[in-house]
Amino acid sequence: AGKGLARGYWNLPDxxxxxxVPDPFYPGERMYRTGDLVKxxxxxxxxxxxxxxxxxxxxxxxxxxxxIEAQLLTLDSVKEAVVTTVKDASDQDALAAYVIT
Known part of the structure; x- marks a missing residue:
């Protein structure tokens, strides 16, 4: 929220x-709804x-x-796909994709 808030997504009105969304703390203003969960x-x-x-x-x-899963599913040979995070050999987060062909 605030003065630096973008107007929205380019060509994606939905x-x-x-x-x-409307900012409940400042009527008439908007705020961005993130995917963060807080209490x-x-x-x-x-x-x-x-x-x-x-x-x-x-x-x-x-x-x-x-x-990423949606892109994998565009491949003719991929019937199902799941992408998740795993730890690599140096204990850093990495992506892993599991597919059914």
Whole structure:
């Protein structure tokens, strides 16, 4: 929310309406609905609990796992696909795709 908020997604009005919602704290303004899940504490702080979607952050890149799955499913030989995160040999997050051909 605030002055730096984008106007929306370019040529994606449905996605814009889904993500850019009325700001309950400032009537007439909008805020961006992220996939972050948080809760308020009694003293007004927010505690981050995780994500409500399948987006992950690997080495600074935000990745939507379902988008990779959708691309895998465009291949004629792939019938089902699941993408998840795993730890690589150096204990860093990496992507792994599992497919049924």
């Amino acid at each position: 996605e814009t309406n889904k993500r850019f 308020w504490t009694e003293d007004g702080e927010l505690i981050y609990l995780g994500r409500i979607d399948h987006q992950v952050n690997i080495r600074g890149f935000r990745i939507e796992l379902s988008e």
